[in-house]
Each structure stands twice: as structure tokens, then as C-alpha cells.
Amino acid sequence: MSLSRDQVIHIAGLARIALTEAEIEKFQKELSSILDYVQQLQSVNTTGVQPTSQVTGLENRRRADIVNAQFTREQMLASAIETAEDHLKVKSIFKGYVS
């Protein structure tokens, strides 16, 4: 299982991670070898086997739909990277647009 350079760039794009040239080369090798390694699962016969996504058999738990706000706006904004008045501040969404 060998990933192409373009596939690595595509995956990194989906994952929103900018890669350097050196990283593209490094991850192309490493990701390919990991995919090779996990390939051995293909030899297991899983016809008709139900997938496991939860191990204790717990069913959905419900609670009353009551607002239970534990945090004030100030508390939540205290950990923000950048704020303006009572809002989170981010960079411009469109290229070339300066806020």
C-alpha cells in the first residue's frame, strides 16, 4: 500500500494541516508503511460479523432538556485567543478583505 505524493497532500488538505516539502516526503513513507502494516486485517474473515463501536452495551441515556449553563460569558471568553467586545475575534474569512 503505497501513498502517492498527491494523496498525502490531499489528506493533509482534508485534515487542515500545512506540510513542508520535507514533511510530505517523510509522511509519504511513514503513512505508507503504517497502511501496509494494518493491511494484515484483510486476511481476517469478517463476513456477517457485527462491528463494535461500544463495548459495555450501554443504551442511549436521556436527561430532561433543561438549560444548565455552568459558565458565564466572561469565563468562556477568558480562554479565548483574541476577543473584541464580547466576541471571539478571528482573521478575515475572505482573501484580500481587511477587517
Place this chain on the structure above:
Amino acid sequence: MLVDLRRQLDSKTISAVELTEQFLRTIAEKNPQLNAYVSVLNDYAIEQAKRCDDDIAQGQIQPLTGIPYALKDIFCVKGIETTACSNILRGYIPPYSATVAERLRAGVLLGKTNTDEFTMGSSTETSAFGVTHNPYDADRVSGGSSGGSAAAVAAGLATFGLGTDTGGSIRQPAAFCGVVGLRPTYGRVSRYGAIAMASSLDTVGPITATVEDCAIVLEQIAGFDALDGTTSDRPVEQYQAILRNVPTGLRIGLPTEYFETEGLHPGIRQAIEQIVQQLKQAGHTVQAVSIPHTKYAVPTYYIICPCEVSSNLARYDGIKYGFRADSAEELLEIYQQSRAQGFGVEAKRRIMIGTYALSAGYYDAYYLKAMQVRTLLRQDFAAAFNEVDVMIAPVTPQPAFKIGEKTTDPIQMFLEDVFTIPSNLAGLPAITVPCGKIDQLPIALQVIGPQWSEGRLLQLGYQIEHLPHDS
């Protein structure tokens, strides 16, 4: 240990402030070499200890009142920097505390301990704060990901610590550092406020000096939590009270595939065999059991875990909290550059593997397949636990490895978890109990049980701990 400290605190032989100061002095002396703690809370700890002394004076005493302990830096504590040892969370001050931190409030939090970045690793070598050295040999790792808590307990820098175990991250460092570590049943201990890695696998548990300490701490942290929908409302056993009442005639299974795994150190096999002999003499029966899909556990894990990682770590986008790259000019660049600069190499690898395995056209071949093999592995354990009450197995193939020995090949590092991962995939509890040393390095065994058998594991662990064995 904890029982002795409780007695000393209650009889006022020592105050909580004095005890805390002792630990802070030991940390100041030894942590610069060990790097077990990534942050030490000197003033905060003393403040808590004063409050504990007041509580003790007023007779308001809980089992852990005044006991100094450590939290892996994966647990949020209100007002205290919590980073998951990742640059992407440097400076993050949570506005709330993890449920386990709330449940340990009677104690004294000394600081936050080192972990592999977002718990991804088996050596703390992926931590943004550098590696934690093994207390028995500074050239070796303390294991991971909860290596900071394990080293802190082993070197006397905390009475106990909490860790998380997704693929072995409590049991493996406990084994490397010669201490006790318990991974509970999935859903036994709340994960609210524990920064998530792989949500279908993550568990929270104690790392302690003795099995009795482990029982005491687990009793405090276990149980239903309305804030974590995966916790069970089964009653929590009185682990400490039942500790010495181990039933006779337990049926102990030795999983054949584990003991036949290539690379298992013969010294570890011998040490376990010797203990098993003693357990036979004590009245238990021993038989071989088979977990036929053992060899598929690691590849199964290395699909499921990265898939869940890629989803859980999507939230670190440089928008709301944590790290934002200065160089970014517009929105997409904020995401791409903040994540590029904020995440370390193992995080990036797992995010990309997960992204690939979950992408259109690959889901069935990877994630679905892995979830099916996970079912087969669960069935293997279910069948084995029809024949035996518990299993005894190695925790690691070898004693602690050298720093840098396994960092060049990610798969070598994955194989470090070959004996711990199967029980995680099946959601089973398991406890690491030290069982001797090889060339001055600690080695350990694990007792694995069916779901919700923590009481039984602690009982047998306690019996093993008190067998006479070579060290």
C-alpha cells in the same frame, strides 16, 4: 502508604502543610532531572493543604484529605494551565475541572505530570515538554503515555497519580517504573474534563505505590457521572474493604498467544511463571486459554485509534482557544498553519491516517473492518472468561527501553503495546503489579478480568504483591 499517611495526618503527627512541603521539596530536588512534572503548583498546593488542615482540625475527614497527589496534564483543572503536553494547548486555562479532579478535591494537587502529546505514545517522547526519565535509569524512558505520573509515584514525588489508558498508557509506564496501575472497565470512571484521544477506548485510572492505595483511589474516583454519558450506574464496590478477602480456588488463565509472542523477554516469562506456581500453591487453579485474534489487536487499534483521533482533534483549529499561528492571514490559513505549528509529528501522523481511513471509499476497508475484528476479539475474551475467572499476562515484552531507541520507526513504538491493547479493545479492566527486576529494571505482570471485575483484580493483585518473590 496511604493508610499510614492517613493515620499520621489524623493523629496530627504531621500536618497536611508539612507533608505537602516535604513533597514540594522532593519535587524541587528531583524533578529537574526526571521531568515527571510539567508544572508544579507550589502556592496552590500549600493553599489546599491549609484548607485540609482546617478540615482535619474540624473532624471533616475524607479518605484522601490532605494527601498530596499528581494529575496527568490531560485532566482539566479550573484555573490551572492544562496542555495535554501539546503546543497547540500551551497557555490554555480551562474554565472547569474534570470530574476526577473534583472527586479528589479533598487531597492536595501538587502539579501536572508529563504525557505523550494528547497521550499518543508509549514513552513521553512525543511530549512538547520533553521526555520523562526512568527513575531506575536516566537513559531510559518511564513509559507512556502516563510516564510522568508513574515516574512521580516511583520516585516519591507524589503519593499517587492519575493517568489515562487508551492502549496501555497506565499499565505500561507503571510496569516500567515498578508501581501499580489500574485501567478500569470502560465507563467505570468519568472522563468528563479528560482531554479526549480515542473516545471508544479512553479510560481514567490510578497509578499508585501499592495495590491497597490503588483500591483507595479507585473507590474515590469511580462511579456514575451525569456529565459523562458513557459512565455506568452500577454501584461502586468497596474495594479497600474487600481487598484481603480473595476467594480461594480462582480459575486463572494464561493466554497462550501472549506468552508465545516473539520478543517477550524470557526473564519476564520466568518471573510470571514463578508467581503462577505460588498462586497454585495458594489454592488457585491455572490453565492455558486462547485469544486467537491477539495478533490482530495492534493493527485493529492503529486504525480505530487514529480515526477517532482525527475526529477528536479537529476541534483544535486556532479559532476559540489554544494556539493560533501569527503567520496566518485568512481563515483557511489559520486552520492549516495553527495545526501545522501546534501539533507534533505523532499527532499529525495519526490525524492523517485517520483522515485517510475515514475518507470516501476507504471506510469499509479500514474502519468498518477494524470494528468487525474488534468484535471477534471481544468474542475471544468472552469465550475465555467462560473457562477462567481472570487472566495473568505480561504487560510489556521487555523492561524499559532506551530514550530514542524506538522513535525512528512508528510501528516499533506501536508494538510496545502488544499486550495491553487487546483488553482496551474489549473494554476490560486490568491491573499492573510489579513482579521483580531484570538488571535493576522493574518488570511487571497484569491481571485482566471481565468487565466490572475491578474488585477481583485488586484482590488477586494484593495477594500477588504479598507473595515472597525475587527482586
